[in-house]
Amino acid sequence: MTGYAGDTASGADRGEPDRAGAGGRLVDAYSLVVFDLDGVIYLIDRPIPGAVEAVGRLHAEGRAVAYATNNASRRSSEVADLLTGMGVAARPAEVLTSAAATAELLRDRLPEGAPVLVVGAEALRAELRAVGLRPVSTADEEPAAVAQGYGPQVGWSDLAEASLAVRAGAPWYATNTDRTLPSPRGPLPGNGSLVAVLRTALGRDPDVVVGKPEPALFTTAARRAGTGRTLVVGDRLDTDIEGARRAGLDSLLVLTGVSDAAELLAAPEERRPAYVSFDLAGLFDPAAVVAVPGRAADDGWSVTEAGADLVLDGAGPPLEALAALCAVAWSTGAGPRVRAQSTAAEEALAAFGLDD
Template sequence: MSSGGGGLVDGYRLVVFDLDGVIYLIDRPIPGAVEAVARLHAGGHLVAYATNNASRRSAEVADLLTGMGVPARADEVLTSAAAAAEVLRERLPAGAAVLVVGAEALRAEISAVGLRPVGRAEEAPVAVVQGYGPQVGWADLAEASVAIRAGAMWVATNTDRTLPSGRGPLPGNGSLVAALRTALGRGPDLVVGKPEPALFTTAARRAGGADCLVVGDRLDTDIEGACRAGLPSLLVLTGVSGVTDLLAAPPQARPTYVSFDLAGLFDPDAVVRVPAGSPAGEGWSAQVRQDAIELAGAGRPLDALAVLCAVTWAPGPAAGEGLPVRPVGTAAADALRALGLPS
């Protein structure tokens, strides 16, 4: 998108946000997030939050958001912990024992659906549910390994390899799932959270099937989940995935739009649709050479990004995936710096 016309959000009734890396980073709101959500509410838009973080219940997340200045209700929050509990409730008899590897919030969700959370394989669990918890350790994984080898169904709330922090990406639940995968020689029987589409389709269903835009910071969870759900998506560059990741994204994890932050919801000059219609447009052109992609021209860095996506995502031998980008001229070098690419 470029100058002129209304904001991106004008085309959607419901906006579904990821949380970590989009609305907040650990326990602090990302600059502009509070104002963006307030503006959506003021404009009559519906808002929902879909998070793979299984360490908090929906009401706790809503309280956290409200404490940051983002008014939120528990029914606007969809967590992978609650979704996993619902899946197990549908598949297991009432009162069935479920070994919980994760935070207290996950245990509470299991209890809330009439199942019995346990902590040891000796209690004969019929299922293991695994979610992120900062205190999860070797002993927890060992109990899960024993239970799964004995025949328990293995459900993971999500498989995010990392989670964002003020010190950079830290190991997420996917890293802990990978440890069990290595020990068992196989993966979970079921993964509930993003990139599975359930959280997004549930949000849209609760909103009466309203036109929905997904906003996330991770290509491998938020954006791929939106793609699987058949929903348009906006990648914001405030969290895990950066421009280098975007250029290398496989078809199933490519967003519809990209912006540096949530200003892209409202300001046409702060968002771009990707890829560009061709490797030339909006003042930029890109060509694949043997050792690099050459970017030339002038204009918005986001338009340069759209052109670069057109080149690197192109099918066939002319595609530039994996090649470095080389600027031609000062304007191109400035654009690459703005995008966080070597110039």
């Protein structure tokens, strides 16, 4: 069951995207690999171990790559420079940001030169200027729209001006609604947490959310692949994986960022990936990736229900145990609390942080 060989029902049978064929490397089934950034390639400004080498290997093989990020605090060119500085040779055209996508959407809906109140970083203002719109800072300037994106310096006064503008009738655009963003010290408040402040004050949701899990970033990237297949690689079930599914694309969850094994076991159908791996090695090594769900029982692992809990018994590679746990959890709603019935099961659960 390691890798993506197996006898589970096809994606088409379940109303999902078709999965890669059995055998060989996962990456060989796709023409384009679209990476999320934070939690997949880097954490804030530090590359995740093995990520630079993985992308370099794709480049060396002549494979197309793209980067889709909800982070609105950097422009595409800045993201490309950051990646290049880490050893990943990236071009601005390969980077799709929610800031740029928001600016392009507003450009299509507003007259040239229209004022837009910005809550966020300078990158969002720069993207708006680049498409011919005029960033402003106060509701007194009668903005035609409010654009809200993540910025570490966003404060109460920024949110207050946005609240006044929206109450006065300006449509409210959020670049994304990520509740958190990853960091070496653990998850930190993301743009979704700031959006929640305005949602509480206004008593309503944004008029438009541009970034993931909306499919626009992924569908734009997939069009560049032509007739080839696209694989989305992400660390968040609620943005990367759900966004990929909305776009009709296969997805690989890597456990290097926000979402963990417990969240995976509890994932609703719209947030379930096609594959799981510890890190980007799963693109190349069939033993480092698994298709999910697996089977509840095979020659190595078995999973049974015990009330609301799952019980893991047997032995084998940890990823196969996780796939078997997904099979039962997703079909019955049991878990994500798991108990071990063998020493190997205890070790597997510890590897996924499921041993509490």
